[in-house]
Amino acid sequence: MQKSDRERVIIVGCQLADEDDDRFSYSMEELASLVHTANGEVILQLSQKREAVHPATYIGKGKVEELARLVEQLEPDVIIFNDELSPSQARNLSKLLEARVIDRTQLILDIFAQRARSKEGKLQVELAQLQYLLPRLSGQGVQLSRLGGGIGTRGPGETKLETDRRHIRRHIDEIKSQLKWVVEHRERYRERRKKNRTFQIALVGYTNAGKSTLFNRLTNADSFEENLLFATLDPLTRKFILPSGYTVLLTDTVGFIQDLPTTLVAAFRSTLEEVKEADLILHVVDSSNLDYVQHEQTVYDLLQDLEVSAIPIVTIYNKRDVADKNFIPSSRTDSIFISALNENDLQQLRQFIETTMIETMEPYDVSVSAGDGKLLAQLKTETILQTLYYHEEKEMYECQGFILPEHPLYPQLKTAQI
Template identity: 80%
Template sequence: MNEREKVILVGCQLPDIDEERFSYSMEELASLVHTANGEVIMTVTQKREAAHPATYIGKGKVEELARLVEQLEPDVVIFNDELSPSQNRNLSRQLSVRIIDRTQLILDIFAQRARSKEGKLQVELAQLQYLLPRLSGQGTELSRLGGGIGTRGPGETKLETDRRHIYRRIDEIKTQLKLVAEHRERYRERRKKNHVFQISLVGYTNAGKSTLFNRLTDADSFEENLLFATLDPLTRKMTLPSGYTVLLTDTVGFIQDLPTTLVAAFRSTLEEVKEADLILHVVDSSNPDYYHHEQTVYELLDELGVSSIPIVTIYNKRDIAHRNFVPSTKTDAIIISAFDAHDLRRLRQFIEETMMKQMVHYHASIPSNEGRLLAQLKAETILRELHYNEESGMYECKGYMMPKHPLYGQLQQ
């Protein structure tokens, strides 16, 4: 394991942010640093009416910070906000230490976590778009990428300091991403044709989506107590109590104040959510800030334009729920622990019952020689009853299916 880098955190509390919210956001920044393999050795905060246009924090605070840098010799100083290019330059000059902001930190974590080709391209695009306005006066630093938090590039790419290279690279990446998006679109069309019911897991970063995903699908998505453990959407089959098989997709975690460069770049990672028939919103009930996390997710879902898709809430980590936790009543909800087998059975049942609300009930009599049709009903519908009627020599089937499923038309006839 590489040695952890020593980090000083700096936060500025502006009038529109209350005490509690500010302290959570500083804690979240510390968690992000931990995820990026850093160790916080000191936190410096200041209350101001507005951020200082030249140095973000006031002159006195810059001097205090300069003394701390001299004394503690950190590897990097991280600000809990996006710094303007000039603020970054001024601070670097006055503090003679590497300065990065929250956006760069998140980009850095994404660069480490991206596994798929698309994920890596997304990150590189976001990094380049972030770097462009910050190029002047940083000639030497950018060519030295790969030197610690905030400087890692995705894959092997070393960022060139030349703007023309960057513009050319941005065009290349956009072209490649377009191809990837078309490829995925074809996959989606195929899934639609096969009339598979699709479910998306969404939630604030570190709410336990990947753990749930793995427990429900026997998959091996990366799960760890880190922010942004999952970046690339993964889709696997999940079998419900009735035997009905659906597709479950794990998505990247949401976060408040997601850098704008990233919102655009990671839109397509969340495109899968738009295709879902049902969204499972996973909330970490052990996090004291769970309510704000829920709101952040709803806001981002609104931005994605998926408010018409039915949503249910899964409050996870019931075993370590926060003492002030009270479920909100915005949607149907269930409280579980992903590590409890009984809870997982309840959850599968809950998902199946939620799906049935979108489906139509059917009652059909199927001749005993129609084996294929029976098998289809078992796999592609929620079959509630199946028994053989001696008198008619037919199988009586009762259950639920999607109204658009071709079988529905067939049974009507």
């Protein structure tokens, strides 16, 4: 893609007294990555250190004047602030700078609007956008009535937004009722999966940690993968076969990020519900990112918000091929160090996952008649079958392995123990 296709962007940050230099610097780098993902090009980065943000203009008066001169000189398409601006701050800055001003939240919403593919994903994005815009309608009619006009203005509907609050609230209610139907449909699908009692694994991690690449390599799927933030938005579930032949379900989820907009956390809660249904969580960490420890903490904090502390978690340190030679795993869980692009590493990962799963299962040791082909087939695909020996004199198969205690076969295997 040529640079001329990209929107020219100035990014602005305010470093507060309680924020160290490294964290602030990384936050600004992440904002620049978000701009790139939204098809923008950062032409200038401006920052200021303050005890607290200015209540009227976010940055100080002198910095606003400096920014106004730069806007006049560089003529950017949009100015993006590395924080969520209050409605009055956004209005004041737009007026003083005579330019289009958006904040980090709008930028993330814009990326989500581009990435949403499923009906639910598009509805979730539209809901989050409307909830964000509702308190910001006053005085911004011209700016907010035009969707499709560049970064921060895109939306699934590509229609004009009316500034009538009642219209917006009515539209929010309509979307919520549609989402309720979609969620109920997904619940029925989940119940069906539970009935069949298939082991479910969820991939979680900071955005761009390599979850989709890993997902594709393990399941031979075609989930969108690219070196962009939020490359995956809608959860995707595929079958995944372990070394023993046991078939599990693997789900790729939306990437987490620091300071995820509150409207999105609420709106995408049902999307992240897939994580709550998992029997095992694989936490994927980008070991090549210098801020990987902070990324891990962000993911743990969001998992805590989702109340999934009872589900076993293991950590996959990904991108071994490009990690720093002095990299040290910081995980509080069992972990493995791999590259999703290395087949030997993937084979080790499959074995690592299987070994971890066994810890959550019950052992069985049964004899199965040679004529009971159906049960033998079930043991091969629905349990971790470790030993299969044919006893010629008895004309029986001696089977040893592990099974989930909730599986419909468990009572039968328990009573048939040798």
